[in-house]
Amino acid sequence: MKLKLLDTLFPLGLTLLVLLALEIVATTVLPMFGVSQYRLPFNILIVLYIGFKLETPAMAVMILVVQYFHSFFTIEGWGMGTFAGVLICIIISYLRDLMHLTSATLTILLTMLFQMVWFVILSLLIYLRWGDWNYILEKFWRFIPESITVSLLAPIIFYVLDRIWKGTLSEAFGEEA
Amino acid sequence: MKVLSEDRQRPKIIVNVIVLCVALFGVSKTDVKLSKSSAFERLMVDSVAPLQKSIMQSKQWVSLLFEDYFNNVAASKNNRSFKKEISNLKNKIFKYEELAKENKRLKDLLKFGEEIKAQQVLAQIVAWDASSDYKVIRINKGARDGIKLQSTAVTAEGIVGYVYRLTDHFADILTILDTKNRVDAIVERTRSHGIIEGLSNDKCLMKYVTRIEPVIINDVVITSGLGNIYPKGIKIGTISRIDRESYGITQHIEITPSVNFNRLEEVIILFFKRNELHKVEWDVLDNPK
Numbered sequence: 001m002k003l004k005l006l007d008t009l010f011p012l013g014l015t016l017l018v019l020l021a022l023e024i025v026a027t028t029v030l031p032m033f034g035v036s037q038y039r040l041p042f043n044i045l046i047v048l049y050i051g052f053k054l055e056t057p058a059m060a061v062m063i064l065v066v067q068y069f070h071s072f073f074t075i076e077g078w079g080m081g082t083f084a085g086v087l088i089c090i091i092i093s094y095l096r097d098l099m100h101l102t103s104a105t106l107t108i109l110l111t112m113l114f115q116m117v118w119f120v121i122l123s124l125l126i127y128l129r130w131g132d133w134n135y136i137l138e139k140f141w142r143f144i145p146e147s148i149t150v151s152l153l154a155p156i157i158f159y160v161l162d163r164i165w166k167g168t169l170s171e172a173f174g175e176e177a
Numbered sequence: 178m179k180v181l182s183e184d185r186q187r188p189k190i191i192v193n194v195i196v197l198c199v200a201l202f203g204v205s206k207t208d209v210k211l212s213k214s215s216a217f218e219r220l221m222v223d224s225v226a227p228l229q230k231s232i233m234q235s236k237q238w239v240s241l242l243f244e245d246y247f248n249n250v251a252a253s254k255n256n257r258s259f260k261k262e263i264s265n266l267k268n269k270i271f272k273y274e275e276l277a278k279e280n281k282r283l284k285d286l287l288k289f290g291e292e293i294k295a296q297q298v299l300a301q302i303v304a305w306d307a308s309s310d311y312k313v314i315r316i317n318k319g320a321r322d323g324i325k326l327q328s329t330a331v332t333a334e335g336i337v338g339y340v341y342r343l344t345d346h347f348a349d350i351l352t353i354l355d356t357k358n359r360v361d362a363i364v365e366r367t368r369s370h371g372i373i374e375g376l377s378n379d380k381c382l383m384k385y386v387t388r389i390e391p392v393i394i395n396d397v398v399i400t401s402g403l404g405n406i407y408p409k410g411i412k413i414g415t416i417s418r419i420d421r422e423s424y425g426i427t428q429h430i431e432i433t434p435s436v437n438f439n440r441l442e443e444v445i446i447l448f449f450k451r452n453e454l455h456k457v458e459w460d461v462l463d464n465p466k
Contacts, residue, residue, distance in 0.1 A: 020225060023225075023307050024225070024228055024229055024232065024304075026307055027229060027304040027305050027306065027307050027315075028228075028229040028232045028233055028303070028304045028305075029232060031304075031305045032232070032233065032236050036305065036378075036438075036439055037309065037378050038309050039305070039306070039307055039308055039309040041307075041308065043307070056189075057188045057189040057192055058192065059189070059192075059193075060189075060192050060193045060195075060196035060197070061192060061196060063196070064196050064199070064200070069221075070307060071218070072218065072221045072222050072225055073225070073304070073306070073307035074306045074307040074308045074311060074313070075212055075306060075311050075313050075341055075342060075349060075351070076306075076307075076308045076310065076311060077203060077204070077207045077212075078200070078203055079200045079201070079202070079203025079204035079205075079206075079207060080200070080204050082196065082199075082200035082203065083197060083200035083201060083204065086193055086196055086197050086200065087197070090193060125204060129204065129207075130356075130357075132356070135356055138377065139310055142309045142310075146309065
């Protein structure tokens with residue numbers, strides 16, 4: 001297992017670099033072009049990729065690391081995203097046999113579906129923390145365009161991440177290439 | 178991918194449960210008022226923020242290049258009218274200087290004491306928060322420039338917010354548009370007291386103003402100075418909507434901030450050396466005479 005964990009370190013590092021690049025796009029480049037009301041949650045995409053494709057005992061730790069790096073760009077912190085991400089990946093692990101990301105359309109639809117689950121979990125956490133439904137309602141109107149855009153980008157980002165994790169998927173996790 | 182065996186599922190479940198507990202602990206520990214980052218977090222923010230800064234600067238260089246060219250063409254036409262304006266403004270400045278002197282004399286008479294002068298740092302915005310839930314901006318000045326946690330951010334138009342997270346070279350500002358930012362405020366004309374909270378991308382809400390307060394549309398709202406974060410008298414915005422129901426004890430007041438957050442590029446950070454403002458407040462409380 002140690003060897004397998006070590007095998008994941010290099011692709012995880014590359015994945016974090018991709019995350020940093022995408023976060024810079026979301027926080028600097030898009031607002032620079034006037035997209036100031038909406039932010040694309042690329043961290044959710046990376047967490048979903050981990051859930052969909054990487055079957056490892058260290059999955060939860062990887063999500064924690066991704067969310068920790070995401071917290072450098074937001075004051076949201078890493079807690080809520082990690083909680084939602086791990087819960088979603090547990091759900092995905094039970095449904096994995098029913099889901100096959102064989103086409104771009106399926107990838108888009110499944111990404112959209114699990115973003116909605118993410119929204120529900122996060123909303124419950126926000127309600128428990130702040131007790132404010134108005135805030136959640138306002139968040140919902142922003143969630144719709146943001147999640148649709150991220151879902152449409154999912155096949156491209158997943159393709160890049162597939163290239164990064166390809167060797168590790170086949171060797172460390174025993175996948176047939 | 179092969180399905181993991183039960184023996185391999187056990188450590189996964191244990192890790193999942195531990196991480197879920199750690200995450201819940203992290204959520205409960207999140208502070209609304211300010212974020213005390215670890216040394217590693219500060220190092221990472223200081224490492225990635227220069228990238229954000231350089232992207233923002235390159236955009237500014239390109240736009241400046243075009244602006245300079247077009248501005249030069251129009252500059253000679255504007256020159257004459259500006260000269261007239263300058264002479265008018267000089268007259269106004271003279272009047273204001275007289276008023277400031279008079280104000281100081283009156284304050285001395287009332288024994289208000291010397292007003293503490295805040296130090297100012299001009300900072301540029303280099304990025305926005307990665308989540309649209311939070312109305313936070315990142316600036317290119319940090320602790321090395323003298324900025325402290327909870328220092329006030331303003332522009333010439335009015336208040337922007339306060340420093341929520343701080344690293345050596347960068348700072349995150351929680352703007353007044355954020356729902357978690359609360360500003361103690363008064364209506365300038367009626368001196369009605371209330372609390373300002375973020376509502377949307379361009380509106381704030383003024384809470385706890387009683388129904389009998391005679392506030393009207395376009396009344397100016399300023400900071401009250403209570404709460405130990407914002408100095409007194411900074412403009413917040415104007416009242417743009419009032420809903421006064423026949424029941425309840427308060428009225429629903431919407432504020433349009435005087436700062437246009439969509440066009441915000443620079444802010445001024447106000448901070449006080451050695452927490453002088455707090456010291457004066459404590460002195461007043463300790464010695465009410």
